[in-house]
Amino acid sequence: MGLHIRSLAMLVILVRWPMIEAQTRARALDVLLQDYTFRAIDRPKTGIPYDASPPSNLTGIQLSALRLRSGSLFTRGVHMYKEFAIPIGVIGYPYVERLVLVYQDLANWSTTYYSLPGYLYLAPILGLLAYNASSLSAKNLQELEIHASEEPISIEFTQVQPVPAGLVARCVRFTLTGQIHFTNVESGNKCETYEQGHFSIVVESTTPLPAPVQQPPPPPPRHQGGGNGSGVIIVGSVVGGVALLVLLALLCE
Ligand SMILES: *[C@@H]1O[C@H](CO)[C@@H](O)[C@H](O)[C@H]1NC(C)=O
Numbered sequence: 703m704g705l706h707i708r709s710l711a712m713l714v715i716l717v718r719w720p721m722i723e724a725q726t727r728a729r730a731l732d733v734l735l736q737d738y739t740f741r742a743i744d745r746p747k748t749g750i751p752y753d754a755s756p757p758s759n760l761t762g763i764q765l766s767a768l769r770l771r772s773g774s775l776f777t778r779g780v781h782m783y784k785e786f787a788i789p790i791g792v793i794g795y796p797y798v799e800r801l802v803l804v805y806q807d808l809a810n811w812s813t814t815y816y817s818l819p820g821y822l823y824l825a826p827i828l829g830l831l832a833y834n835a836s837s838l839s840a841k842n843l844q845e846l847e848i849h850a851s852e853e854p855i856s857i858e859f860t861q862v863q864p865v866p867a868g869l870v871a872r873c874v875r876f877t878l879t880g881q882i883h884f885t886n887v888e889s890g891n892k893c894e895t896y897e898q899g900h901f902s903i904v905v906e907s908t909t910p911l912p913a914p915v916q917q918p919p920p921p922p923p924r925h926q927g928g929g930n931g932s933g934v935i936i937v938g939s940v941v942g943g944v945a946l947l948v949l950l951a952l953l954c955e
């Protein structure tokens with residue numbers, strides 16, 4: 703059976719494609735939000751957070767910019783920047799004299815940009831990204847790396863939905879390169895990190911959360927003309943089956 707490497711590579715791309723696409727969309731959002739956040743720094747004082755407005759088609763997202771000297775970040779940290787507590791010892795690299803910490807609360811846009819199949823979000827996605835502060839009109843800036851060299855940065859989520867019975871809440875971190883890391887939740891609502899990125903609290907689940915309000919009972923099944931639903935399922939599985947056959951044919955070419 704001749705298994706073509708090229709076909710296999712194609713299959714991998716096909717399977718990974720939705721993730722690559724999501725990653726591209728999330729990075730494009732970071733670029734857009736960096737621009738909008740930098741615009742809010744009208745009087746560039748260091749150490750003061752400036753709240754910014756998102757583009758009007760992204761209403762709901764909350765943004766803030768905090769400009770700091772690298773030296774001050776390292777020696778003093780930031781007691782509380784929104785939900786983030788930044789300890790002493792945080793280093794940015796490559797070295798810049800001043801940096802901007804961009805804060806994002808993706809609120810009701812969290813699942814649009816960071817969909818995580820098989821998991822439910824109990825909190826919004828919060829982002830913390832570092833940029834060179836030398837030019838406040840700069841666009842398409844590459845993020846600096848930041849690294850907590852002593853204590854971790856901690857994120858205290860203020861409104862976490864209750865954990866559904868029998869499930870375990872986990873902290874999730876998305877790196878800028880699209881990797882996903884899970885860690886334990888501390889004290890019910892805190893996550894810890896040594897790096898920048900996007901953070902939330904999730905539970906692993908294949909079933910939707912129980913609705914908070916009583917749902918009306920489902921309508922009784924219709925007996926006449928009620929075959930539509932199953933017709934759709936049959937068509938769906940035929941299409942799926944054909945796609946699978948095509949893939950198999952490619953592999954065993
Ligand atoms: C989020 O909420 C805002 C209103 O606060 C609304 O305009 C926007 O369409 C919502 N976004 C999504 C993805 O539902």
Ligand SMILES: *[C@@H]1O[C@H](CO)[C@@H](O)[C@H](O)[C@H]1NC(C)=O
Pocket residue numbers: 796797798834835836837
């Ligand atoms: C930071 O920005 C300034 C001004 O644009 C530039 O001269 C400097 O090289 C940048 N530093 C880094 C590390 O990118």
